[in-house]
Each structure stands twice: as C-alpha cells, then as structure tokens.
Amino acid sequence: MLMSPLIQTFVLHFGEMGSRWGINRTVGQIYALLFVAERPLNADEMAEALGFSRSNISMGLKELMSWRLVKLQHLPGDRREYFSAPEDVWAIFRTLAEERRKREIDPTLSMLRDALLAEPATSAEKHAQGRLREMHDLIELTTDWFSDVQKLDSKTLMQLMKLGGKVTKFLEIKDKLLLGMGSKGEDDNKH
Incomplete structure (x- = not known):
C-alpha cells in the first residue's frame, strides 16, 4: 500500500x-x-x-x-x-477526553482528596493544603463542566464551540446589567 x-x-x-x-x-x-x-x-x-x-x-x-x-x-x-478509526471526529474527541480523564485527572483528584483529608502537622502543610484545595476545586469544576459538555450531541457541541468569545461578551453584558440594576435598586432605597 x-x-x-x-x-x-x-x-x-x-x-x-x-x-x-x-x-x-x-x-x-x-x-x-x-x-x-x-x-x-x-x-x-x-x-x-x-x-x-x-x-x-x-x-x-x-x-x-x-x-x-x-x-x-x-x-x-x-x-x-x-x-x-471512528468516522465522527467529535466521537474521537470525546473518547480521548474521557480516557485522559480516567488516566490522568481521576488519579490526581483522588490523591488531592486524600491529601485534603490528612491532618496538617505544620503551618507549611496547612498552607499546602489550602493550595491543594484550590487545585482540587478547579479540577473538579472543570471536570464537572466537561462531563456536562460530553453529554451534548455533536451538533449542539459544535454550536457551543462556535460561540467562543461571544459567551464572554454575553457574560460581560449580563454583569453590566446586574450592576446597573443594583445601583438603581440602591437609589430606590434612598428615596
């Protein structure tokens, strides 16, 4: 060949x-x-x-x-x-992500959970546990989000990916609206 x-x-x-x-x-x-x-x-x-x-x-x-x-x-x-190989590139992406999660992320989360359950013996260990909690929470948040994304069908997943920076703009507009509503609400309370 x-x-x-x-x-x-x-x-x-x-x-x-x-x-x-x-x-x-x-x-x-x-x-x-x-x-x-x-x-x-x-x-x-x-x-x-x-x-x-x-x-x-x-x-x-x-x-x-x-x-x-x-x-x-x-x-x-x-x-x-x-x-x-699978025909659907999204199926390949999902499989790769799931396998990497099982092989790399899950063992890391398990180790972090064990480390967070340990009683710190020194102030350095207490500080380290605080940092480990931040890492644990970030990894857990992203894996939970990714698990939700994995459930989407390929068409919806593609639409989500195409949104890209538009999501950021949407969140910025939402924050501005909420800030505007908050200051208006405060003005109403003054009168």
Missing part, C-alpha cells in the same frame, strides 16, 4: 505531534493512517505503508484499542483482523 504525498505528510506530522502528546511516534502514525484510510486496514497493509515491523504495528494497535480509538472488525471470507 503506497501513501500519497498528502497522506504521507499528515501521517509523518501526526507521528511527530504524537510524541509531544505522550504517545510514541509509531502509534501516532498508525492512528493517522487509519484516520485517513478509505477503508479498514489490516496489520500487514499498515506495516507495508508505514515501513514498520508487524510486531510494532501489533503493539501500536493494542495501545490504540486500550484507548478505544480503533475498531476491530472481520471481513467475510478473510481471517485477518481489520482496523478503522
């Missing part, structure tokens, strides 16, 4: 970016190839296209399956396993 220059550029770039995201280059390239492939691919096709050993492909696929980022399927009359 030969990759066109366009696909090869994407696959190579995704492999390099993967290493910055905490996955190895091979896994990143395998995923990029599956993401742009017109049809499900088997391990031999991926090994040929990427120039990797079959064992590297197998290990990369196992990692991608543990992240729930590839789908395994069998084709009629063919004993080989075929792999594909």
